[in-house]
Amino acid sequence: MPRNPHVTILIANLPAERDRRVIRECLTLEAKGFDVTVIAPRGDKNLKVLPGSRNTRLKPYPVKVYGSGILTFGVEFGWSFACIATRLIGEIFSGRAHAVQVCNPPDVYWPLALALRAIGRPWVFDHHDLCPEVYISRGGEPNKWVLRMLNALEWLTLRTATEVVATNESFKDNAVRKGVHPDKVTVVRNGPSLKEIAVDGDPEEIIAEDGVRKIVYLGVFGPQDNVEGVVLAADELIKLRGRGGWKVVLAGDGESMQSVATLIAERGLEDVVELTGWLNGDQVDEVLRSATIAIQPDLPTRMNQLSTMAKTVEYVGRGLPVVAADGIETRRTLGDAGAYVPTGAPAEFAGMLNELLDDPDRRRQMRKLGRDRFLSKLSWEHQAGPYAAVFERLLAKRLRGRGATPTAQIPRQRTGSDAPARVDQP
Helix, strand or coil, X not given: XXXXXXXXXXXXXXXXXXXXXXXXXHHHHHHCCCEEEEEEECCCCCCCECCCCCCCEEEEECCCCCCCCHHHHHHHHHHHHHHHHHHHHHHHHCCCCCEEEEECCCCCCHHHHHHHHHCCXXXXXXXXXXXXXXXXXXXXXXXXXXXXXXXHHHXXXXXXXXXXXXXXXXXXXXXXXXXXXXXHEEECCCCCCHHHCCCCCXXXXXXXXXXXXXXXXXXXXXXXXXXXXXXXXXXXXXXXXXXXXXXXXXXXXXXXXXXXXXXXXXXXCCCCEEEEECCCHHHHHHHHHCCCEEEECCCCCHHHHHCCCHHHHHHHHCCCCEEEECCHHHHHHHHHXXXXXXXXXXXXXXXXXXXXXXXXXXXXXXXXXXHHHHHHHHCCHHHHHHHHHHHHHHCHHHHHHCCCCCCCCCCCCCCHHHCCCCCCCC
């Protein structure tokens, strides 16, 4: 019997078992009859198969250098490129990699796209981050030559792909502006699946036995994520309601972890701000289900205006009210399940948090609205079909050859630049 069509997924910035979007993509492809291999930085050295998958193979590579500046980033990405290229060549000679998906950052793998397409293998770009905007958002005066290089690399990455998977409508519009035909861009949003969330029916607010209400941040601690802003907001909140009856929980890890921990100590906030470190799926669910309010501290930079944060959908999946800085894609995701502040200043966040902590009726309404949006539009169940259809189209001949009936002929849904715009729709 002919073997299953095979998809190879390339990641450069996270071990496969920590990239929740890629995990969902792998499970979706498996369910549709594809075999999958993920080439990514090494995490757990004992893992050979992606946890929770049927047989998704892991082909990890060691990371020798972690970038923190232009030179070290160049060395890190050069090393990653060499490791990924070597393993990808091995996959091709082993009869796999019938199609390849690359996830950014960085946007440096377009030469591999040209090589793969030259031998008739489809290349899909899963656009996770707007790299030029990420660079600008990290602070300081951007180097104009570095910025031009990043824009050129993004253009090359988009234009050399067979198809592009965009995480929201703004990313699709960006791809179309840079010359990608709208029919070659599929919107696949970030978000957990229903089975990842232990919530039945309308979520109820859980109050801890000690009566302490939790304000939760979940995600990466990077310079652009403004986690320090949550700490400063906690300091401001003390001025409004004292130190009792509430607590901030910061769940995650990243390069800003040390500066966040230092700021907590300097401000004497150890009693009201808790650091949990990186959490697995079950721990994420437990922390969010026990929270009263979630906070999205990302400042309204151009990158954050156009980006959908994975944590945002994690929040509304549990029906959590979200306090966030106002932004285009944030509003498209949250709608009225969000409470918005204009600039993201610590005092603004503290003021809105204080209002919500004193308004259980509004929290209850926001919980219901958020959960409804998740169930009707945002959960992975609504993203899996369009995502799988990309590979069903690209590998239709291989699917037919093994007797499968692909769903690739299903018409595309109108999205992005070829659909009517609705600010309140994700």
